[in-house]
Amino acid sequence: MGTKERRQREFEDREQVFLDCARDLIRDEGLLNLQMSRIAEKSEYAVGTLYKHFASKEDLLLALAAVDTEKHVAMFQRATQWQAKARDRMVAIAVADMIFVRRNPDFFRLGQYVFTEVVWKAASTERRQAMLVASDPIADMVTGIVNDGVAAGELELRGMAAEEICTGLWALSAGTHNLVHAEGVLEDFNIRDPYRLMCRHTQVMLNGYGWRPLVDVGDGAALDALIKRICNEVFDDLCSE
């Protein structure tokens, strides 16, 4: 009598099939040209079936973004659990961002879009909730590193809450994502290696908080060496460079 279970399993697997097809279509034809009927066609199901899984197009997009976010968070987790000084782990978070965006070029574009009022409000409460749950661990991870740094005497809060420092670093990262996205959208806008720049600014901001030892940001070689070390020790399987 496992038929019911098999059915259930098939239904769940199908959601993944739809998401994969949608992702392929976005990659090949762009978010702009994504059509529900094309997703159905590509996955060889009827449109009605697609709507059994997703309340709306926006819902599907949010589901897609949530999957990305889970992978993104998993990268952060590796950085967080790395056995190293808080200072290096903080840069590792930035490197995780860098690697992730390079490997998933559509990620931010989609993320940007789904967090738009228009899309967000058009999606179902469940998907919104799933998205929030997926991104929930991030703040704790970063705050945790800041607190570790303080505990180890490497960082001074200087009257700020750990969460506020965290917010500054987060803004830096979100702003850099914006910038990377702008490179794709604007024609003549081009900043060389924006995520490397973000790593440096992370160090500079932490310098501002009396992070010890202070980083000599003039020495790009030191940063590059650290990035390479992080790639080797933390993201071995993902770094080809």
Add this chain to the structure above:
Amino acid sequence: MGTKERRQREFEDREQVFLDCARDLIRDEGLLNLQMSRIAEKSEYAVGTLYKHFASKEDLLLALAAVDTEKHVAMFQRATQWQAKARDRMVAIAVADMIFVRRNPDFFRLGQYVFTEVVWKAASTERRQAMLVASDPIADMVTGIVNDGVAAGELELRGMAAEEICTGLWALSAGTHNLVHAEGVLEDFNIRDPYRLMCRHTQVMLNGYGWRPLVDVGDGAALDALIKRICNEVFDDLCSE
């Protein structure tokens, strides 16, 4: 024979009428519910007339965002031209951001949306160009202040280009906008006074670049005094607090 001129003038004024109506509709009913037919109805013109002015809905949104950007840039210009030390002018830029967003709560939401791949690509080349032209002065203004600071011996580049420092500050600002937007979109997300925090992080980051005298970020009172001074001296007419 001024009839032709009058006609021409009427045509140009109408564009403003459409934009005003669209803005009102967005304020009252949200971007999500904005419909071209409603804009036409509200402005008491036919849809066809609306389309004589805007190639598409996205085109209209981009035009709307460009107007906002011009006002935004005008605020920055006031900060830039303020007769004060580079250090204070840099904070004045941040304060300009703060005041502008508070007075135009829909601004960033719209800006976020139009810079989305989906909207950007759907708009006409002319509007895109107008948007780029409108935001063009910003980078120069900020880089200018950084260079002034370096020339006055208040800031060390430490091996970074002025543009790179500028990018860091820009990322901080863009990230904060993101955060402010998130407060509107997400239900339970709430950061007290995000722009004040941005001002502080601007100071911290500049501390990291050896800005002199270094700012004691622990002293929130000093920052608040500076913000109040900027409101009085630069944005007198816009600050009620």
Add this chain to the structure above:
DNA sequence: ACAATTCGTGAATAAGATTCACGAATAAAT
């Protein structure tokens, strides 16, 4: 006064998202 041109109009069209009545497949009951 008449022809030519410009310009606003809104009904018609187009594109795409979303629905839902249907029938096939499966499960339950006899």
Add this chain to the structure above:
DNA sequence: ATTTATTCGTGAATCTTATTCACGAATTGT
């Protein structure tokens, strides 16, 4: 084994909106 009930995928039909364009009124030129 046969009948009845239920579940589930289907895709043609519907609905919503953006967008177009043929028309006629207003204006200009002769």
